[in-house]
Amino acid sequence: MQEKFFEQMKNGKGFIAALDQSGGSTPKALAAYGVPESEYSTEAEMFDLVHEMRTRIITSPSFDSEHILGAILFEQTMDRKIEGQYTGDYLANEKGIVPFLKVDKGLADISDGVQKMKPIDDLDDKLERANKRGMFGTKMRSVIKEANHDGIKEVVDxxxxxxxxxxxxxLVPIIEPEVDIHSADKEQSEELLKQEIKKHLDQLAENEFVMLKLSVPTVANHYQELIDHPQVVRVVALSGGYSRDEANQKLKDNEGLIASFSRALTENLNVSQSDEEFHAALKEAVESIYDASVNK
Structure with missing residues (x-):
């Protein structure tokens, strides 16, 4: 299965759906879906509701492998079931979509203009469970706020x-050093980031592969050298706070860069929609993001 997934991620047409909001970002995701915090009183209830939302998305006929290559899952989503199958198995077996697991535990405080990841003290356990649950790869996020060379080097290291x-x-890691789209020196940060990533890519062995998830660059095709690197399976772009229309437009200017959108994918979905309305709204989102990813 891993070889099949690798081929799909390397050469397939489409994008990655990011369905990996964690404990800190789940209330915001639910609120955007029309479920206010007054609708639940415990964390368990909150996670039940978000799994219902994700199940509705994943089981929708609009969520298909014709447009979507992979999906990034939150740990609880990986450990829960959809129609009797663990979520990763459902994605692979019923949808033909490659599953990934978010493994980071959130961001540390800002230091040297960046936010590194908090320690992942249970990484070995997570990776063992990810393999049992049929994951192809993982995802972990850091954030770059300023063009600080030391900070950016620490993030990439x-x-x-x-x-x-x-x-x-x-497993195949998705390495995500996000550059804040509101950063005053975003373009300089992206140049430093590219240099640091390239150093590490050049040190990987022939059988060691990564994916990269990066903010859409200020200068179009800035990351082409990384996209073409032999140890990179795929480079995907996060929406980073742009609306879907903005993110799609910027993505179209970058050859070989595909989407891995979260909020931009789900921004027009609502719990009160009928199934017909929900599927239509998701279909519109999926097709527009697909077009921005492949039509260049």
Missing amino acids: QQFEIGKKIIDAG
Whole structure:
């Protein structure tokens, strides 16, 4: 299955759906879906509701492998079932979509203009469970706020240090050092980031592969060298706070860069929609993001 997934991710047409909001971002995701915090009183109730939302998305006929290559899951989503199958198995078996697991535990405080990842003290356990649950790879996010060379180097070093452990566990890491789209020196940050990533890519062995998830660059095709690198399976772009229309438009200017959108994918979905309305809204989102990813 891993070889099939690898081929799909390397050469398939489409994008990655990011359905990996965690404990901190789940209330916001539910509110955007029309479920206010007054609708639940415990964390368990909250996670039940978000799983209902994700199940509705994943089981929709609009969520298909013709447009979607992969989906990134939150840990609880991986461990829950959809129609009697673990979510990763449902994605692979029923939808033909490659499953990934978000493994980071959120962001540390800002230091040197960046937010590194908090320690992932249970990484080995997560990777073992990810393999049991049929995941192809993982995802972990850091954030770059300023063009600070030391900070950006620390972010990339941390990402690749953990990334190597993920590779050793037989999984493909999505390395995500996001550059804040509101950063005053975003273009300079992206240049420093590209240099640091390239150094690490050049040190990987021939059988070691990563994916990259990056903010859409200020200068079109800035990451082409990374897209073409032999150790990179795919480079995907996050929407980063842009509306779907803005994110799609910027994505179209970058050859070989595909989407991995979260909020931009689900922004017009609502719990009160009929199934027909929901499927139509999701179909419109999926097709527009697909077009931005492949039509260049």
